[in-house]
Amino acid sequence: MKTGTISPLTEAKTGKSKITKKHTAIGIIFTVLGIMLFAYFVEKAGPGEIFNGIRRLGLGFLIIFALGGARQAVHAVCWVLSCEPPYRLRFMDAFKARLMGESLNILPLGGVLSEPSKPLFIRDPIPMTARISALAIENVFYALSVALFISAGAIALLLSFPLPKSLRYASIGALVAIVVIVPIGALVIRKQLRFISGALAFAGNHGIAQKKISGVLPRARTIEDRIYGFYERNHARFFLILAIEMCFHLSGVVDGYITLSFISAVAPTLLTAFILESVNRLINVVFKFVPLRAGVDEGGTATLAKVLGFSTTTGVTLAIVRKGRDICWVAIGVALLVHRGISLRAAARQSEDLVEDLSSPMTP
Numbered sequence: 380m381k382t383g384t385i386s387p388l389t390e391a392k393t394g395k396s397k398i399t400k401k402h403t404a405i406g407i408i409f410t411v412l413g414i415m416l417f418a419y420f421v422e423k424a425g426p427g428e429i430f431n432g433i434r435r436l437g438l439g440f441l442i443i444f445a446l447g448g449a450r451q452a453v454h455a456v457c458w459v460l461s462c463e464p465p466y467r468l469r470f471m472d473a474f475k476a477r478l479m480g481e482s483l484n485i486l487p488l489g490g491v492l493s494e495p496s497k498p499l500f501i502r503d504p505i506p507m508t509a510r511i512s513a514l515a516i517e518n519v520f521y522a523l524s525v526a527l528f529i530s531a532g533a534i535a536l537l538l539s540f541p542l543p544k545s546l547r548y549a550s551i552g553a554l555v556a557i558v559v560i561v562p563i564g565a566l567v568i569r570k571q572l573r574f575i576s577g578a579l580a581f582a583g584n585h586g587i588a589q590k591k592i593s594g595v596l597p598r599a600r601t602i603e604d605r606i607y608g609f610y611e612r613n614h615a616r617f618f619l620i621l622a623i624e625m626c627f628h629l630s631g632v633v634d635g636y637i638t639l640s641f642i643s644a645v646a647p648t649l650l651t652a653f654i655l656e657s658v659n660r661l662i663n664v665v666f667k668f669v670p671l672r673a674g675v676d677e678g679g680t681a682t683l684a685k686v687l688g689f690s691t692t693t694g695v696t697l698a699i700v701r702k703g704r705d706i707c708w709v710a711i712g713v714a715l716l717v718h719r720g721i722s723l724r725a726a727a728r729q730s731e732d733l734v735e736d737l738s739s740p741m742t743p
Contacts, residue, residue, distance in 0.1 A: 406487030409669050416674025420681060424695040432642035432696035433703075439641045440700070446634045447704040451477050453627040454517065457620050461516040463609060466505045468513060475715055476500035482712030483727055484705075490667040494518070496730035508601055516609050517620075524624035525660055530554055532657020535650060540686055631656040638700050643693045651687045655697070658683050671702055671709075 455474040462468040480497035498510035533554040632652045639647035666675045677698040684694025
């Protein structure tokens with residue numbers, strides 16, 4: 380693969396973008412709303428107090444920055460472990476691909492294109508289907524770890540602190556949703572239920588988008604075969620990857636604890652850091668379409684911080700420190716793209732083209 384080239388699948392793509400002006404407008408609206416929310420919560424918390432908190436953190440930000448890199452490394456390790464022989468994915472290739480993919484998160488609708496873009500940046504000679512399947516497997520493990528982490532945080536919050544009705548209902552709702560979804564997901568994997576290809580086949584057999592589905596179905600079945608085959612052949616590795624994924628969340632707890640120790644007049648505990656991080660995971664899942672979770676992270680963290688005994692200013696400052704950490708790693712991802720001669724716009728377009736390729740009819 381040459382410098383500046385992302386994927387042979389997308390080199391010949393010259394058609395019109397599938398992201399319409401309507402999609403772009405929606406992305407811009409969410410971005411603007413996020414910036415407005417961010418400005419509102421910063422003004423409400425007090426810019427001077429926030430600045431003082433960040434100044435107290437000082438060089439401690441280097442620790443937060445390093446922990447951010449460690450979290451990306453955790454995902455890269457799990458991606459490597461999810462790639463089966465005869466293919467071998469190198470750690471540094473996976474790590475760089477993750478950073479480049481994550482850099483798209485600063486764009487309107489970048490959260491939608493970020494994940495599909497990551498296999499495109501792999502430079503090892505691995506077939507695209509194998510790259511996508513390995514990433515899909517890693518995402519399954521990550522989703523399971525997120526569900527376990529959020530549910531544990533919701534339980535801890537409900538049992539440890541008196542909550543306003545709205546927050547209590549939201550916590551119970553999240554917990555109930557996870558209690559329902561996790562067993563269903565486990566059943567699907569254990570029984571190897573072909574729910575994606577099965578649903579597509581059902582739709583096609585009933586006259587819904589038959590031509591489109593005829594192209595998608597073989598690829599969907601191939602990816603399902605790889606995911607279920609991985610589970611069949613790697614029972615021992617299953618728990619290892621899940622344990623490594625949990626390290627992503629644990630490093631987030633340490634990150635929050637250290638930050639609060641610097642910026643808060645109230646001494647944090649591991650419990651409060653754990654609950655704050657679990658809610659941050661929920662915000663990331665629900666508001667992935669908002670670039671860098673601008674505004675929603677500040678609002679959610681400030682609300683919860685007050686319940687946990689901190690000031691709203693401390694909550695907003697914590698969210699801003701996390702955002703600063705993320706922006707630093709996004710900058711590194713952008714630098715890697717520039718080094719390969721790829722612009723953010725080109726990367727987003729290539730990601731979109733890959734999704735289109737995977738959903739177009741297969742050619743003999």
